[in-house]
Amino acid sequence: MNGAITAKKGRALQSWVDDMQKRYGYAQQFIPQSEVSQWIDSPRFVAMSHDPRSGHLHPLKYILGLAKAAESLGVTICENTAASAITPATATTDAIVHARDGGVRAKHILLAGNVYLDDVAPQLKPRIMPVGTYIVASAPIEHNRAQRLIPSRAAICDTDFVLDYFRLSADDRMIFGGRVSYSAVTPMNLAPSMRERMLAVFPQLDDVPIEHAWGGFVDITMNRAPDFGRAESLGKNVYYLQGFSGHGLALTGLAGKLVAEAIAGNAERFDTFAAIKHHNFPGGRLLRTPALVAAMAWYRLRDRL
Ligand SMILES: Cc1cc2nc3c(=O)[nH]c(=O)nc-3n(C[C@H](O)[C@H](O)[C@H](O)COP(=O)(O)OP(=O)(O)OC[C@H]3O[C@@H](n4cnc5c(N)ncnc54)[C@H](O)[C@@H]3O)c2cc1C
Structure with missing residues (x-):
């Protein structure tokens, strides 16, 4: 799923969904603000899209x-x-x-x-160019509580250029990624700063500790x-x-x-x-x-x- 964090980005997301359908016959569901809460328990998103043919894996x-x-x-x-x-x-x-x-x-x-x-x-x-990207995994969350965060258990990213991406693991941890480093230097205070980003999406996870943090390089082209x-x-x-x-x-x-x-x-x-x-x-x-x-x-x- 994609999530837009402002009305302007929501309109851009809708026109991308329409464009994918028109140009390539690739159907996705656009989710307006009134329905966002059925997909994610977060105050951050004003619109989303769901691609029923994609998935995530370990x-x-x-x-x-x-x-x-x-x-x-x-x-x-x-x-x-x-x-x-x-x-x-x-x-x-x-x-x-x-x-x-x-x-x-x-x-x-x-x-x-x-x-x-x-x-x-x-x-x-x-x-x-090497670009560092980083992930944290929270401690396991009680199953029903985790399920309420993302009822479909889809993997989600926002539509920003420097994006956040997250999903639930099979054992109900929140796996949360983002925070790129273009200078190839690992950011200081990685786990706390990633936790801050996670709480911007799910403030209700304030009592859930981070148990793992890691990262690696991806190779980007112009x-x-x-x-x-x-x-x-x-x-x-x-x-x-x-x-x-x-x-x-x-x-x-x-x-x-x-x-x-x-x-x-x-x-x-x-x-x-x-x-x-x-x-x-x-x-x-x-x-x-x-x-x-x-x-x-x-x-x-x-x-x-
Ligand atoms: C934190 C993080 C999160 C990511 N999240 C996603 C995601 O959600 N979705 C997604 O699609 N992608 C994601 N990626 C990107 C994805 O992992 C990479 O695009 C993918 O791994 C690139 O594959 P690759 O085979 O080119 O390189 P790699 O997977 O890095 O493999 C390169 C291999 O070459 C070997 N190698 C290097 N130099 C030599 C040498 N001289 N001799 C012999 N072997 C060598 C290395 O040891 C390594 O095994 C993420 C990456 C990171 C780091």
């Missing part, structure tokens, strides 16, 4: 399931083995992916390292569209997937499928994504982060209008 269970499925098909997963460099393929030899204690010969390479690839593929770096392609300067058959811009949970699965199709000889769907134009972040190596921090300060200000 990401660690998902990744463990993927690993199990891959291993059952014969894949070897080498944990704690960072790739450090690539020797490109030649006319007669395969590429080599180097790690600290050895290497792997490869006919095809897929770079899918988020913001962590560093010197393995420096040519990809200027098109993405246009927030994913950046897929072939890293030809690293040799033939080197693909990359990056720039999921905070929306990678479902899209990474699809992206993996598209690369698999391309490697198997049908690159049509992969090339549709690869055709999206991307630009480098301005400011070069030294000024990229300050430039982004300044730009995001402007977006934060705009969220308040």
Whole structure:
């Protein structure tokens, strides 16, 4: 679900819902202010939208399931083995992916390292920026009380550029995320400041402690569209997937499928994504982060209008 926190943002949400229907035939329910309280027990929202075809999941269970499925098909997963460099393929030899204690010969390479690839593929770096995003989990809330907060148990985010996102866990904790850091520095007092944001949405949780706080980096692109392609300067058959811009949970699965199709000889769907134009972040190596921090300060200000 999406939630709008001002009347103006509510009108923008309604026109987005209408537009999705008109342009793509994708139906969602727009929820006017008079019905918001049926969906959430919060004073914060003046309008909402509900997408009955979306859902949420436990990401660690998902990744463990993927690993199990891959291993059952014969894949070897080498944990704690960072790739450090690539020797490109030649006319007669395969590429080599180097790690600290050895290497792997490869006919095809897929770079899918988020913001962590560093010197393995420096040519990809200027098109993405690391943005920190953070989550807290409350202590478990009594079941009926939790149920009243979000009766549908949908995952919800607001429509701000620097957004809050939250849902109930299976064991009735409030999982609350937001509070991005564009400077790549973890915010001070993370748990208390996230708690403040949570209480702005659910003031009635004032007596519920925060038990866990964590965060990580997402790789954003200038246009927030994913950046897929072939890293030809690293040799033939080197693909990359990056720039999921905070929306990678479902899209990474699809992206993996598209690369698999391309490697198997049908690159049509992969090339549709690869055709999206991307630009480098301005400011070069030294000024990229300050430039982004300044730009995001402007977006934060705009969220308040
Ligand atoms: C706090 C938080 C909340 C989020 N919430 C949502 C959400 O609600 N919905 C959503 O859709 N997305 C969400 N995301 C974003 C989502 O997690 C990312 O978009 C997604 O994980 C990107 O997938 P990826 O495979 O590109 O990168 P990652 O999942 O980061 O995986 C990259 C992998 O590459 C490995 N790697 C890196 N460098 C090397 C190297 N040199 N050699 C070998 N391996 C390497 C890393 O160890 C890692 O395993 C959230 C992210 C964070 C941090």
